[in-house]
Amino acid sequence: MRWDLLIKGGRVIDPANGIDDVRDVAISGKVVETVAGNLPADQATTVVDATGKIVTPGFIDLHVHNFVSAGGRPSVDSDTTNLAFGVTTALDAGTATPAQYPHYWETDIASTKVRLYSLVRMPDPYGPDPATVAEVKDLITSYDTLLGVKFHHSQHFTSLPLAREAADFGGGMLMCEAYGAPIPQLLDWMNPGDILTHTFHAAFRFPIFDHRGKVWQHLWDAKERGVYLDIGHGARGFAFRTMEQALEQGLKPDTISTDVHVGNVDGPVYDMPTTMSKMLALGIPISEVIDMSTRIPARALSQERELGSLSAGTVADVVVSRVDEGKFKYLDVLHEVRNADQRIVPETVVYSGQIYDGGRYSPVEMSHQHDAPPDFIVNET
Numbered sequence: 001m002r003w004d005l006l007i008k009g010g011r012v013i014d015p016a017n018g019i020d021d022v023r024d025v026a027i028s029g030k031v032v033e034t035v036a037g038n039l040p041a042d043q044a045t046t047v048v049d050a051t052g053k054i055v056t057p058g059f060i061d062l063h064v065h066n067f068v069s070a071g072g073r074p075s076v077d078s079d080t081t082n083l084a085f086g087v088t089t090a091l092d093a094g095t096a097t098p099a100q101y102p103h104y105w106e107t108d109i110a111s112t113k114v115r116l117y118s119l120v121r122m123p124d125p126y127g128p129d130p131a132t133v134a135e136v137k138d139l140i141t142s143y144d145t146l147l148g149v150k151f152h153h154s155q156h157f158t159s160l161p162l163a164r165e166a167a168d169f170g171g172g173m174l175m176c177e178a179y180g181a182p183i184p185q186l187l188d189w190m191n192p193g194d195i196l197t198h199t200f201h202a203a204f205r206f207p208i209f210d211h212r213g214k215v216w217q218h219l220w221d222a223k224e225r226g227v228y229l230d231i232g233h234g235a236r237g238f239a240f241r242t243m244e245q246a247l248e249q250g251l252k253p254d255t256i257s258t259d260v261h262v263g264n265v266d267g268p269v270y271d272m273p274t275t276m277s278k279m280l281a282l283g284i285p286i287s288e289v290i291d292m293s294t295r296i297p298a299r300a301l302s303q304e305r306e307l308g309s310l311s312a313g314t315v316a317d318v319v320v321s322r323v324d325e326g327k328f329k330y331l332d333v334l335h336e337v338r339n340a341d342q343r344i345v346p347e348t349v350v351y352s353g354q355i356y357d358g359g360r361y362s363p364v365e366m367s368h369q370h371d372a373p374p375d376f377i378v379n380e381t
């Protein structure tokens, strides 16, 4: 047989290659061999019929928490919450401290199927000290899965220069939380390639708007110089009204991510495709939503040559999704509702050429949902 896997007849959306058209995707071993029209089905060992569905690169979620072996909050299992929902690559946003990192790598990262990169969190509650900076520098040079530093909102703002210094070592990135400090001062410390997460947050202490309700000029400037404006939905990190106010002024997110953890996996976040569908609800076209979930986050990880596209010779991470039409309600962290007529539902997830056949996390009803409308969205599959 010429190919191990052939995904036939779907609408291929591959922003990195400028493709949005009906195509077939042929996979051999762990790599994409070709994307073309009308490839012969009898030349493939396995054929997936994608007629009427969208076929995209694997989703890349830049904000997850998957340090399960540490026990307790906040982590959720990586494969059943990420891979099962189309996320083939994820970035753990600082769940492990430097002292925990070697254990995290040996246990969780090594045993998960999802391609799991990570940032290290500098210890709470007093923020990093020079000894920690040295420790982080040592780790960044030792582990190719460790890409930089997460600056946590509970840390003292005055320790940000130390986080910056540690992240810069080895060309690492700094991820900051938009509700962690006043936006202008925070962004002063952020460089091209860094990630501002929770950009459209609902914690109004440090709004992304100035006193006139205008997006801070600093935010426009940061985007212009290459700081990624990320969703990072989470339990506090995403409000429809914040994003609507920003969209009215022309400010869009660069990347879509979930910040899925134990506090929101049962709503309102649930998973990556639900978060992506919320962007559809706000009027962002599906081709842009896929771009924000594949090509751009791959670039943020400096992995655009291998990930985030269906280019021939790259890793065969592919998602076949239904786009359901109907009436759907979506909730944000304030339990505000937006209606939408579309929903992205991944059906077949291929990672490194293999179809995922493992478990899928099923959301349970939580007490915090009681004040939510009765028909708010729950994944049925």
Ligand SMILES: [Zn+2]
Residues within 6 Å of the ligand: 063, 064, 065, 093, 234, 259
């Ligand atoms: Zn987080």
